[in-house]
Amino acid sequence: MARRESTPTTPGSRAVVVDLIRSPGPISRVELTAATGLTQPSISLIVRKLLSDGIVRETGLTASTGGKPRVLLEINGRALYGVGVQLGFESITLVATDVTGGVIGREQIDGAGLDKPEVVTQRIITAYHDFVRVLGIGTGTIAGVAVVAPGPIDQHDGVVLGPPTLRSWLDFGLRAALRAGIDVPVLVDNDAAAAAVGEFWSRRISRSSTFAGIYLGSGIGSGIVIDGALYRGHSSNAGEIGHISIEQDGVPCFCGNVGCLERYASPGAVVESARASAPDFAELGLAFEPTSVMRDFDLLCRAAVREVEPARALIETSAAQLASAAVTLSNLFDLDHIVLAGPGMAFAGSIYARAMRDRLARSAFSRRAHPIVVELSSNPRDSAAVGASALILQSTVAPGHGPLL
Numbered sequence: 001m002a003r004r005e006s007t008p009t010t011p012g013s014r015a016v017v018v019d020l021i022r023s024p025g026p027i028s029r030v031e032l033t034a035a036t037g038l039t040q041p042s043i044s045l046i047v048r049k050l051l052s053d054g055i056v057r058e059t060g061l062t063a064s065t066g067g068k069p070r071v072l073l074e075i076n077g078r079a080l081y082g083v084g085v086q087l088g089f090e091s092i093t094l095v096a097t098d099v100t101g102g103v104i105g106r107e108q109i110d111g112a113g114l115d116k117p118e119v120v121t122q123r124i125i126t127a128y129h130d131f132v133r134v135l136g137i138g139t140g141t142i143a144g145v146a147v148v149a150p151g152p153i154d155q156h157d158g159v160v161l162g163p164p165t166l167r168s169w170l171d172f173g174l175r176a177a178l179r180a181g182i183d184v185p186v187l188v189d190n191d192a193a194a195a196a197v198g199e200f201w202s203r204r205i206s207r208s209s210t211f212a213g214i215y216l217g218s219g220i221g222s223g224i225v226i227d228g229a230l231y232r233g234h235s236s237n238a239g240e241i242g243h244i245s246i247e248q249d250g251v252p253c254f255c256g257n258v259g260c261l262e263r264y265a266s267p268g269a270v271v272e273s274a275r276a277s278a279p280d281f282a283e284l285g286l287a288f289e290p291t292s293v294m295r296d297f298d299l300l301c302r303a304a305v306r307e308v309e310p311a312r313a314l315i316e317t318s319a320a321q322l323a324s325a326a327v328t329l330s331n332l333f334d335l336d337h338i339v340l341a342g343p344g345m346a347f348a349g350s351i352y353a354r355a356m357r358d359r360l361a362r363s364a365f366s367r368r369a370h371p372i373v374v375e376l377s378s379n380p381r382d383s384a385a386v387g388a389s390a391l392i393l394q395s396t397v398a399p400g401h402g403p404l405l
């Protein structure tokens with residue numbers, strides 16, 4: 001009986017096939033047919049195109065089970081490269097990855113001057129050209145460049161809409177400015193959303209998972225991956241858990257809401273709490289300068305891990321608040337897998353992960369139906385840059401998942 005199939009090689013079909021080859025690993029055409037419900041000719045057509053594009057390669061045969069051995073397919077990691085750029089308050093990080101998400105190069109440039117978008121754009125363009133030249137990757141093998149910044153952003157036009165740390169970027173057309181100096185596709189996206197895609201992609205998480213990356217940077221954000229694709233909402237500003245109210249009549253937030261999680265649990269808010277009782281933290285050597293927020297937060301985290309009071313109590317409170325928001329996120333999307341990422345997770349990620357696991361095991365609506373895995377990124381500081389690269393690669397090798405370039 002013929003299977004229902006109107007357009008056998010739509011970008012969506014190709015994305016499904018790429019996902020199945022990417023995770024859980026080498027797979028045969030017969031298994032792909034069974035797993036996708038597509039017809040054998042459709043699978044052959046998609047696989048032939050992926051082979052000719054160089055994205056996929058044949059790798060050995062299945063173990064003999066009596067029948068004819070089948071050719072296995074795997075992702076060809078070195079077929080293409082992506083470049084991710086993470087705009088941070090204190091530095092700008094460039095990362096290049098291969099198709100599997102493996103990092104092949106990293107460069108960090110000074111974030112000074114971040115309040116001047118035109119200057120920063122020129123520095124990114126120069127740094128990009130130097131970076132790919134030193135790595136020896138040619139334009140023909142670069143899928144594109146993705147620049148990620150704290151939201152909100154206008155993903156379609158590549159405009160940064162001005163979070164508090166990037167106020168001068170309000171309405172700056174970053175994508176158009178970068179395109180003038182970079183001869184490959186350029187994408188602008190949210191750092192937390194990118195980090196989620198990066199973790200999903202490089203950890204080879206299955207498309208059957210309902211996955212979230214929770215990101216602790218200067219703010220708090222998240223990205224949700226459903227059926228292998230980032231859930232974008234109407235304007236690519238979904239997953240803003242930092243702006244869930246945890247206090248009905250709480251502190252006003254730049255976003256327009258009041259009592260937002262970010263105003264209590266973000267590095268800036270935690271450092272501000274420490275400053276309010278600065279003498280108690282004297283021995284930690286916190287600078288309390290506008291440009292030292294992440295460094296001060298790191299010092300508090302390191303003290304918290306050593307169980308030094310009152311730093312421990314401050315970080316535990318932030319972790320409990322984030323865990324509470326994770327229950328909300330989980331209940332909305334019925335998550336089964338969460339990865340914690342972002343520079344804020346670099347030192348005390350284990351405290352945040354433990355608080356979240358305990359809270360989800362106690363309070364998640366779905367806890368009796370299935371467990372929710374909570375893991376830490378293996379590279380929390382660079383996770384948004386790695387994710388940016390994954391976004392651009394996913395748009396190229398599995399179109400139908402990502403934004404069109």
Ligand SMILES: [Zn+2]
Binds near residue numbers: 243254256258
């Ligand atoms: Zn807010």
